[in-house]
Amino acid sequence: MGRAEERRARQRGGRRAAPRNRSSQTAAPDPRTEPLSSAEGATHAAAGGRAAARRGTPRGDKGAKGEKGRIRRLFTWKKMLSTFLGLTVLVIGAFIVLYMTTPIPDTANADAQLQSNVYKYSDGTMLARDGKLNRENVDLADIPKPVQHTFVAAENKTFYQDAGVDLKGTTRGVLNTVMGKGAQGGSTITQQYVKNYYLTQEQTVTRKLKELVISLKLDREKSKDYILAGYINTSYYGRGAYGIQAAAQAYYRVDADKLDVPQGAYLAALLQAPSQYDWAAASETGRKLVQQRWNYVLDNMVEEDWLDKAERDAMKFPVPEEPKPAPGMEGQTGYLVDAANNELARQLVTQGVAENINDALTMVKAGGWNITLNVEKKKQKALETSVKEQLTSKLDAKKRPVDGDVQAGAVSVNPKTGAVVAMYGGVDYVKHYTNNATRTDYQPASTFKPVILAAALDQGAVTQDDEEINANTVYDGTSKRPVVGSDIGFAPENEDDVDYGDVTVQTAMNKSINSVFAQMGVDVGMDKVLKTAGDLGMDTAELKAVPAQTLGTMGASPLQMAGVYATLDNHGKQVTPTLIKSAENSAHAVQSADSIGEQVISREAADTVTSVLTGVVDDGTAQKSVRDNPLRNGQKVAGKTGTSDDNKSAWFTAYTPDLVTTVGLFGESAKPPHPQVTMTGATGLLPGKGRINGGGYPAQIWAAYTFGVSNKVSRFDLRTDQGAAVQPTITASPSPTPSEEPSEEPSTATPSTKPSKTQTPSQTPTTEEPSEEPTTQEPSEEPTTGEPSTEEPENPLDPQFGQ
Known part of the structure; x- marks a missing residue:
């Protein structure tokens, strides 16, 4: 058989082709032309199968084997070794060329020759200029x-x-x-x-x-x-x-x-x-x-x-001297410049321009930057004036040493853009170096309670009775009632050790009842509460998920808390307060940070918290300073007061639809090393009785500033059917029976071990001011630990509320 015939036979696949030059072998019959016996058919089929296998049927098997073979031939050890050696020689050669062509510069880089940084308000007007080189070389x-x-x-x-x-x-x-x-x-x-x-x-x-x-x-x-x-x-x-x-x-x-x-x-x-x-x-x-x-x-x-x-x-840590700020940084200017420098440095690291924050600060301090802040000149002046008129003008350290221990910090943010439009860092940068607006070493106290409620609403959490938590859920407000469901024992005391009995969540927020929110935090799960806090803008990386955190015992800054409440105001879309509008020098144009992030909690959850917080202003701890302020003119406000243990800090964070502002007062000893101290008795309030609450000076500062800069009355756009903004306040009966005078001793009522009740309150809903409470005094804040407060009922003529 010739080669052509043999090839055709293989292609037909009907039989094994006869070997050439072997005449002794008989060719197999062609099934297309000759009939086959059963034995011959079986033999023919087997031969055809073997032939098909040799042909590579299915074709993919032969392709795969061929591909593997090519890979093995490509990645032999000899080729890999030669490739490695080639690359090594190439790298060494490139390094030699680089070494030969890169001299030691004759002069310092441009960044080492300090220039001025220029800082401007948002409208482009001058805020400050710095850049005087503070360097003097010395011989080793x-x-x-x-x-x-x-x-x-x-x-x-x-x-x-x-x-x-x-x-x-x-x-x-x-x-x-x-x-x-x-x-x-x-x-x-x-x-x-x-x-x-x-x-x-x-x-x-x-x-x-x-x-x-x-x-x-x-x-x-x-x-x-x-x-x-x-x-x-x-x-x-x-x-x-x-x-x-x-x-x-x-x-x-x-x-x-x-x-x-x-x-x-x-x-x-x-x-x-x-x-x-x-x-x-x-x-x-x-x-x-x-x-x-x-x-x-x-x-x-x-x-x-x-x-x-x-x-x-034998060596002891050498505590440094107090800093002496540079000339031209007096008043609020130094605080704004320092805060802008730090934010710019963080952006340089984030954008990959600098390796770390230290290198980035070196770049910033080297000068040559033109930095425009988001700070609005009008609002900045208004915030400074408000703090002075409502607080610092009343402090006299010569008459009362405690007055010298009171520090104020404030931050105002546009919730729609994240822009920091005003910042108050302290009485004077050249007198008090630490920026009170950005410091994180004081407890936010009860201003943390809205975060717990936000987590409960967003997670669809339920009580120990398996009832969904909402604004109308009823909890046991008994003071020092042990929380149920926690592996860690915790029984926080309400302010003045007042027992409220069964109250709704709305009333608990209005009255800032510790026992309710401690239980709610456990019901939600403290890990979830801290996760929500982090999503809203707090620094929770090193916090432990323990029930005590429900009282706001972590550290936080006014800047952080403004961001948290701005996110609530922005319907749950994360807002990161941003001080810098733009920054550029000859080599870099730093992009403005993206202040508005993703949806971190649902809109319904955020709007419900806002609705509940309107009750704090209209029927709760902030009503004296905010609700009744003659400048309010019908403006809708949501907010929360907070006062920490031993009156070391007092807060008010509140917002309108267009502006969020946090005001914090901090007790800091005027004597080095400046430990935290109480503010009780400051401005002439009676020692042991004159507690500075969040509803006092902080809320007054907030109201004077916010209502002074607001150009129009606005309303919240809320998608919720819960809370004081959309339904009447439901006030459950207090326990024990209200008395005419505050009790001089803690209540002897047996604390309930049941954390919440699911029955509907029997009282008729009312929007009136809740005057019928366990005492004639509405507690404005609670301490963050179980120690009894020494504060007496607030007097409307008390200096901290104005006369």
Whole structure:
């Protein structure tokens, strides 16, 4: 059989083709032309099957085998090895070219030559200009050797032995930059000096590679002392201080040559996070972190035999002096400038321009920025005037020392845009360095209660009786009643230890009843409550989900709480308060942060909370200062008061449809180290009786400001059928029977163990002011712990309410 015939036979698949040149074999009959016996048919079918298998039927099997074969041929170990070696040679060659073509710059980078930053109000008018360079270089020989060692111990223990670079850390940094994972640290002192002085803080692969090359060259050409001197003379230490001489004066009022080891260790520790670690402005967490860093520095010095262990053990943390703000930053200007700088630095990190907050602040402080704030000049002036007229004009520290311990902070936000339109940081930036509007070290107290209700409504939570929680749900308001359903025992006391008996959620919010919201938090689940709090804008990362958090015992700032309530006002769409409208310099145009986020709780839940909070203003703890204010003119308002344990803080956060404002008063000792203290008795209120409540001065400041800047009366657009804004207040009967005088002793009524009741209140709904309560005094706030309050019933003629 010829080749053509054999090929045709294989294609027909009917039989095995006969081998060529083998005449002894008989060709199989063609089934198309000759009949087959049964045996012959079976033999023919088997032969056809084998032929089909050899042909690769189905065709995909042969293709897969071929593909695998090509892959194996492509990825042989020889080819992989040669590819790796080729890439290695290429990288080495590229690095050699980069090394040869990248010189050590002759002069400092443009960022190292400080220029002015210009700050403007939202309308473009001038707010401030800064930029005077606070830097004075000193010779390394003038800095005590042990102080020099503190910086090496803090940043780069191998500084005196290494080649100027950390290849592992740099490689990690380059890869993270390429993959967009941010900074991971690992730079040597030499690399940090090169970045600060010769290059920029930008987070780019090109800058990192240049930093590596210049660092290698600099280490070969210059001494370690030259590099160390450059590093400590160009680093930013906070408080506007560049270099160790300026830092020594800013923090300890001494020249660099007079620094001791504990002071040097603190300055060295600062370099990791100068804003967070500045003792004067640091939160409690920040102070703990900088002390840990300080200890780390000293321990490393002992490890390197630079410090005797006995001497190190005897050292005490050197608390820095109070800061002296720069000229031109008086009044509210310094607070606004600092807050803008910090926000800009965070944006630079978020957008990948800088590796970390420290580098970003260095970029900002280097100057050349044109920064426009969202702050509206008219509203800013109105807020300052309101605080002065309603509070600070009544404080006299010479007559009453406690008056010197009262600090005020406030933030006003547009809920539709997130713009911070006004901010009050304190009496004067040059007199009180800490910004009271952004500090997070005081408890928000009962202003946290709306967050619990929001979580309950959004999650569809139910009571222990399996009844859905809403504005009309009835809870047991007995003081010190143990919560049910918690693994942790908790029985909070209501203010003045008042027993309210069965009350609706609406009434509990109006009266700020601790026992109700403690139980509600457990009913919802404290983990879910804190999740909602975080979604609304609070910092809950390190909070424990325990029932005590229902009383607002965590720390929060007026800025944070304004964001939480702005989100409620914005129908559940997250609002992040934003101070900066735009910022740009010669190299960067920073995008304005997206202040309006996603829907974090349902609109119905947010609107229901708003509806309930209108009752606090019209029938609850804020009615004296807000409801009856002659400037209100029918304006709809929702809000909540709050007063923390021992009267260390007092809050009022409230909103109209167009403006959200938080006002906080904080008891801070005028004497260093400025611990938290009570405000009771301030402004002449009777000691032990003159408690400053959220419904007093904070609400008065809020009302004078808000009603003064409002141009029109507006109404809430609410999608809910619950709460005081859309239905009458339902007031359940109090327990025990109301008395004519406040009880001098705690109630002896047996606390109910039942957390809620599901029956409908029998009282006829009413919108009248709830005058028939357990006492003749409506409690305005509760302490956040179970300690009895010493406050007597509020007097309408009390100075904190105005006369």
